[in-house]
Amino acid sequence: MIHPLGRRLLPHALRMGVSANAVSVTGLSLGLGAAIAYSRYESPTLAMLGLLLSVMWLVADGLDGMVARATGTSSALGRLLDGVCDHGVFILIYVALALRVGTAGGWALAIAAGAAHAVQSSLYEGERTRFHRRVKGIAEGETAPGGGWLVRQYDRLAGLPGRLARPFERKLASSADPSALAQVYGARATAPMKLLSLETANVRVAAIFLACLVGDPRLFWWFEIGPLTLVVLAGLVWHRRVERGLLQFSTHNPTSPAEPARFFVKEQGQ
Template identity: 45%
Template sequence: MDSARPVEIEPLSNRHFVHPAAAALLPPAIRLGLHPNTVSVAGLLLGLLAGLAYTRWEDPRFATLGFLLMIGWHILDGLDGKLARATGKTSPFGRFLDGIADYACFVSVYCALAFSQPQPWAAFALAVVAGVAHALQSQFYEGERATYIRRIRGIFHAEARTTAGGGPEKLYNRLEALLANRTRPFDRALATATEEERAAMLAGWQPQAARTLRRMALISANGRTLAIWVAAMLGYPVAYWIWEIVCLSLLALAGARALRQAERR
């Protein structure tokens, strides 16, 4: 398991398939001298091809092809980070490129589904609303995961992000800080506590926080990829956007409440 991703907060699909597949590809990627950014671009290409496949979602074969291409993107998305850490080629631009690839994949699929509907512009409007919900939910989920990781590593303040993509990167970081990646009262309490007090506080907080993050796995990119395919196979891809706007938003709100309760306790 990737040391940057504690196993206790990882979705089952990452633990049992995506991360092992990425780990298996790491040695040949190193031997070939691949740059992590090259892997990110390859993942972006798979995401765009997934969108192309989903233009024919009515055919289960093309819907399944789109699903498999998105799985391939997930694997490369895991590989680029592993490769960057293994080769010492981590960079702010690499993080930004990775984030762009993530969003571009879903934008490609959303547009494909929207413009293949009987009323494409109405579907596109719904897709835009769902996309905004997606962005906010993802920023929150990934920010809370980052908070969990830094706390168990003994870092009790939000880590500043360097900018590499100009305005878009600054906006990305600002949203992340607003929704999740920030220093909270619990961090300040941990920072000023004695070593024994801190150990007791973390022991009380960590199990509940990990449990909550596991329950929020439907918000992860993996959960969305599966939900899109299921909706397409059922013949009603618009249901995915309704699921995203309503159900995943409620799940994010419930998760936020549970995480803050864990800190207060």
């Protein structure tokens, strides 16, 4: 529903000359409205309003990128603004709910959930970017560590999934037929990426609404800390297992690699 709505709004935004940055800021305003509505989540009407405004924010979040691409105005500043607005909306909602709960335990849960959210989103975006690049047959180049000691330590921790994925990147880079390997990889990696898609903002928006509707936003924070953490860990392990199964891939015997984790496939009903 969200991306089709964005595509329907795109011609109107272009005709009105609305900039991508203006759409991002509008999305942040809608998120602020959602946070205010959710601060009175005991009212089903206001909880519904919070959901509606959140969905409108998601539409704006997709529309700003569409406008930027259509007008050729993509920029580093725009990407930064988009990211700030995205994270800002969730921060506003988390704070509004924590203020409403009004206990030390509520604040602790909100902060822990926010930290888990940040790590999960970073890992998911890394895997998603990696997947979309690879299915085009493009391997990631080697990068040398840089910066000071603190920067290098951060990169070492944040880059762990990339280092674990490095053997497949080398395989793709040295493949005699990268497009064939990319095709097989795409077919096998789609399932773990579908699992990881539970880390999208759409899922969190729905979970926030349901938790508020039943009268306890702490349920959402526990969902963030527990199930969503397990999802991202399972998705990472599954994705790396798919990669390992393709390290012996040969264009002369493309069915030679072991099949990916079938129990995950069965769990997802694929």
